[in-house]
């Protein structure tokens with residue numbers, strides 16, 4: 001990563017994302033956060049970081065944030081194993097179909113790098 005780059009951090013208002021955004025911002029990297037704030041908090045973000053509130057699976061939002069980005073750090077997810085049993089469709093959408101939409105949009109906008117965490121709940 002170079003300070004000349006702009007990176008998109010999905011889930012940047014979450015626990016892991018908040019730390020990643022703070023570290024990138026402190027290093028001088030231009031960061032845009034895409035987060036629907038379903039479990040995240042905007043007050044985790046350092047002053048000056050742009051927050052776009054929306055879903056990872058929303059093409060209109062992706063078409064706004066992806067052009068020109070050097071890469072995506074993908075940390076948007078639903079992470080509770082018990083909740084995933086209660087709400088399987090919400091988890092399937094957030095953790096599977098939204099990611100397929102993200103990958104398709106990245107390919108179309110020539111965003112070459114994806115950094116994805118593993119799951120906390122494999």
Ligand SMILES: NC(=O)c1ccc[n+]([C@@H]2O[C@H](COP(=O)([O-])OP(=O)(O)OC[C@H]3O[C@@H](n4cnc5c(N)ncnc54)[C@H](O)[C@@H]3O)[C@@H](O)[C@H]2O)c1
Nearest residue numbers: 011013014015016036037038039040055056076077119120
């Ligand atoms: N916390 C850990 O110890 C840990 C360890 C290893 C991997 N991970 C993985 O890192 C990722 C983030 O975990 P976390 O603990 O920070 O979770 P978190 O719930 O704190 O953060 C997830 C963020 O994603 C956002 N989000 C959820 N679905 C979204 C969607 N469809 N579109 C846009 N934003 C959405 C939420 O609002 C939240 O801000 C997960 O994939 C998790 O499995 C976490």
